[in-house]
Amino acid sequence: MPLPRVLPALVTPFTRRGELDLEAHRHNLRLLASRGVGGFLVGGSTGEGPYLEPGEREALVAAARAELGEGTFLMCGVSAETRRAAETQVAEASRGGADAVLVLTPTSLVRNRHQAVVRFYQDLAGRAPLPVFLYSVPPVTAYELPESAVAELAAHPNIAGMKDSGGNAVRLGRLVTATPADFLLFNGSTPAICLAVGAGAYGAITASTNYAAALVTELVQRARRSVAAGRPLQASLTALAAAVESHGIPGTKAAAAAARLRPGYPRAPLRVLPAAQARRLARLVEEAAGVA
C-alpha cells in the first residue's frame, strides 16, 4: 500500500492542567479520518513534540493505532538531542505501533556541526526498529540540514525519507535530484505545497491539514496534474495559513477548533489564543472551507 501523500501534523490536545487528553485525541483522529485523511504525524512540532514527556508518545500512538486500525499510516515525531534520548523515543513509537519515526535535527551542543548531525542519524537509523525520516524545520531549530548531508543520509537503508519545512521549493527540487527515486520527500510548509509537488516532492505534512484538510488534499491532487492549475487554491491556502500561523501553535489550535477538532490547551509557555483573535481565525477557516 503506498503511503498517503497528505498527512496532518496533528495537534496534541492537553487539558487545562497540561495533561494529555486522549479522548480529544481520538476524536480528532476519527474526525480527520472521516474527512479522508489516510495517515497521521503524531508528536511532530505542531503536535508540541518538543513538549512531550516520557510515555506520552507511546500513549498518543497507541491510541491512534487502536482508533484507526492497521490500514492507517502512523508516523511519530522524535525530538531529542542525544542518541540515547532519541532511542528512548523511538522505542515508545515502536511499542505504540507507529509505522515510522520523523526525527528532528539535534541542535544545541552540535549546532552547525553537520558531521555530528549526520552521525546522529546514521547511528539512530542503524539501530531503529522503524524506518527513519529526517526532519529539517528551520523556523523551530534555526538550523537547516545541508543538502549534502541529506544526500549522504539518503543512502542509508533505514532512512526512508524526509520532511523539509524550510519552505524553499527550489531546494526541494535539488533534493529530489540528489536522492534515490524511492526516497520520500514531504514538504512541511503550507505556502510551498503546490511548487513542492511541482518540484517532485512526494507529498505534504503540514499544520494546515488540521484545519483545512479538504483544501490541502485537493491542492496536492491538482498540483500533481498541473502546477498552474493549483495556483488559485494555493493562493487561498497561503493567505489562510499566513493568518493562522502568525500566532504559532495557538493559532493552529484555534483554527483546528474552528474545523471542529478538539485541540485542547497548549502547554505553557504557550497559551490559548485570545477569543477575539480566535473568532477572526474561525471566520477565515469557514470562508476557506467554501473555496475547496
Added chain:
Amino acid sequence: MPLPRVLPALVTPFTRRGELDLEAHRHNLRLLASRGVGGFLVGGSTGEGPYLEPGEREALVAAARAELGEGTFLMCGVSAETRRAAETQVAEASRGGADAVLVLTPTSLVRNRHQAVVRFYQDLAGRAPLPVFLYSVPPVTAYELPESAVAELAAHPNIAGMKDSGGNAVRLGRLVTATPADFLLFNGSTPAICLAVGAGAYGAITASTNYAAALVTELVQRARRSVAAGRPLQASLTALAAAVESHGIPGTKAAAAAARLRPGYPRAPLRVLPAAQARRLARLVEEAAGVA
C-alpha cells in the same frame, strides 16, 4: 509586441586596461541574437552595472540599439544610491535608446529603511521617461525588497514589473498574487527558473543565458507547458550554473567565452578566472549544450 520571456543579463566586456570594449559588446549582441535571443538586459549586475562609469550605460545601450534595431527589447540596469544619481543613469539609458530601466534597490544609508526605498522608487518612476522595473537581488545587496513594498509599488503607473533574484519561487508566487496581472515578474535565479514559471512568473533574466541561451529558452517553454516536464532540464541547468556561478562574474565570463562570446576582462577587484578553472567550466558548458 509582447516582451520576450528570456533575456540575458548580458556581460559587459572590458579591455585588459579596464576600458569598455564596444566591438566585443556588438559581437556578443549579434551572436546571442543569432541564437534567438529577442531582448537584452545591459548593465545589470552580471553586466557589472555597479562598476559602470558616467557615459558607459549610454554607450552600451546605444551600441546595442544600433546593432539590433528597433525590434529588440532593451532594458538598462541602474545602480545608484540617490535619486539624483539614478536620474542621471536613467537619462543615459533613455538617450541610448533603452525601452526600460531595471533599478537596483538602494541600500547603504537606507539599509532596512523600507519606506525610504519605496519613496526612492516612487520619486524616480514619477519622473522617468522610461518604464521602471524593480530589482531585488539579495546576493549582491544583502537586502530583499519586502513583498508589501512590491505590492505598493506595483500600483504606480510607471512601474512595469520586477526582476527578483532571491531564488525563492514561493515568494514569487505570492508576488504574482499581490500584483496586477500586467505587472511583469522576471525571475533572476537560474535554479529557480522552472518553478518560478510554475508560480506564474512572466520570464527569466539570468546570467546563464550568456552561456546557455538555448537551454534557458527551452526550459522556459517547457515549464510553461508543464513544470514536471521541465524538471530534468532544470536539473542540468542547475548543476551547470552552480559550477559556473560559484566563481561569481569571472565564472560567468569564462562560461560565456566557452559559448563563443567575447566577455573580455572584468574590472578590478574582480579578475579573470585562472585557466584551469576556465577549462573545466568550458567542458561543462559544452556538455550542457548537448543536453538542450
Added chain:
Amino acid sequence: MPLPRVLPALVTPFTRRGELDLEAHRHNLRLLASRGVGGFLVGGSTGEGPYLEPGEREALVAAARAELGEGTFLMCGVSAETRRAAETQVAEASRGGADAVLVLTPTSLVRNRHQAVVRFYQDLAGRAPLPVFLYSVPPVTAYELPESAVAELAAHPNIAGMKDSGGNAVRLGRLVTATPADFLLFNGSTPAICLAVGAGAYGAITASTNYAAALVTELVQRARRSVAAGRPLQASLTALAAAVESHGIPGTKAAAAAARLRPGYPRAPLRVLPAAQARRLARLVEEAAGVA
C-alpha cells in the same frame, strides 16, 4: 557571603557507555576547589545540560554538595522547553542542594516570541524554591534574550541575575545600566571576560575555567583593578579558548583532561576528540598555565 566571581561551567563526565561517572565528577570538584574555585555551575551547557536525563541533575548536585559542603556556591543548569519540564528540573536541583538555578531560554515552539519567553521565566520564578538566573547563549540556541526582556525580568524578586554568553561586552554594559545594582550579571564568553568586567559585569562563568582556572581567576582580578592591565592575559586566554572551543565540548573535555580533570566521554552524537588534536590542545593548556 558574597557569591564567587569565577565559576567553572563544569564538564560532566560520562562513562564510555554514556552513564554518569560520579566518581570522576567528585574528583573534578575536589581538584578545582583545591585550585581556589569557590563555586560551580553544574549541568550548564558545557556540562552537557541539554543532554542530561531525569535524575541526573539531582545526582550531580547532591554529589557536589556532599563533596564540597555548605560553603560552596552551587548553581544548577536547567534546560527545558516547557514550564512543567523546567519545574521538574528545578525540583531536582533543589533536592540536590543547589543554591540557584540557571535557566536556559526556551526556543523551539516559542522561537522569537519574546513575550512567551518572558512569561516562561516569570511563571517559573514565581514558583521556584531557588533563585533563578536567566541564561542567554546564542551559540547554542540561535536566540538572544532581548535587552528589554532582561530589564523587565530583572524586576522580579526571585530573578537574581543572568549569565550572558553572547560575547558582546557592549550589550553587557547596557544590561548593567538597565538592571538593578544587585542583579548579578555573569559573562559566559571567554574572549569577553576583561571587557565584560570593565562594563560592570559581576563575574564570569565559562568553560575555560575547567582548563585554565588560575588564568581566569587572575584575569578577573586584574580587570577589576584595570581593564588595560588585563589585556595581555586576556589575549593569551582568547587564543587558548579559540583553539580549544573550535572543537566544541569535545575540545573543552580534552583541554580539561590536560589540566588533570577527569572529563570522561561526551554523550553521542558528540564524541571524544581524536588523539592528535587532543595532544595539540594539551600543549596549549600547558603553555598557558605558565603564563598565569
Added chain:
Amino acid sequence: MPLPRVLPALVTPFTRRGELDLEAHRHNLRLLASRGVGGFLVGGSTGEGPYLEPGEREALVAAARAELGEGTFLMCGVSAETRRAAETQVAEASRGGADAVLVLTPTSLVRNRHQAVVRFYQDLAGRAPLPVFLYSVPPVTAYELPESAVAELAAHPNIAGMKDSGGNAVRLGRLVTATPADFLLFNGSTPAICLAVGAGAYGAITASTNYAAALVTELVQRARRSVAAGRPLQASLTALAAAVESHGIPGTKAAAAAARLRPGYPRAPLRVLPAAQARRLARLVEEAAGVA
C-alpha cells in the same frame, strides 16, 4: 604631531535642492574646531559619502583645509566598488589636501569574496598618494571585514589603520592584538567608545561627535584613564545616540542642528526629520550637554 583621538564623522550639508552648501560646511568646521575638535572625517558614511558626486569630495576637503589650515588632521571617505573609481576619489582627496583616506569595503559583486576585498585594498594602497585606512561598517554594507583580512592588510606599508564600526569591542581587542602597535584602530560605534578604548583602540570617529563633541572627548579621556570611570558618561551617551541614530542620518542631522551646526538637507531618498521628532532630539541633546 600625533593624530587626534576624536574625530567627528562630519555631516555634509546640502541645500534644499540637493547641492553642496559649502558655506554651511565651513560654519560646521569652525564651530567644532572652536569646541576643541582637532581633526575631521569628511565624506564618511555619516557625511553621506556614498551619495557624493564627482568633484564634491575635493570641494569638501579643500574648503576644510582652507578653513582650518595645516595643523588640522583631515581624513576623507572613499566609497567605491572598483579600483578605478576608488583611485578617482583618492585623487580628489589628495588634490583637496587630505591627510589620509578612509576606504569603505567594496561589496556588491565581491560580496563575501574576502580575497577580492583584500586585493582591492592592496592594489589601492600600493598606488595611493595618501595613507589608507580600512573602513568596516556592517550597518551600511551588511559586510564585516574578517579579522584575518585586517591582520593581513595591516602589514602593508601604506595601510595606516582602520575604522571599525561594527560595535564589537571584543573584536577590536583581538584586532589590537593582531596588528602592529602603530596600526591606528578607531572605533566607529558610539555605544562602544568606552570599552573600545579599554580594548586598546586609539580613538573614536563617530557621528555623535557632530552633536555631542564635548561628551565624546571627555569620555575618551576618562576611558583612557579608567574604563570604570567612563561608564556613567558612556551610559548617557549610549542613550542619546540610541535615540538619535534610530532615525539614521536625518536623526544625526537634526541633533547636529540642536548643537548649532548647520547640517542642511540630506539627499533623497533620505529626507529631513519631521519637526516633532527633531524637537524631541533637540531636548535630548541639550540635556546631554549638561552632563558633560
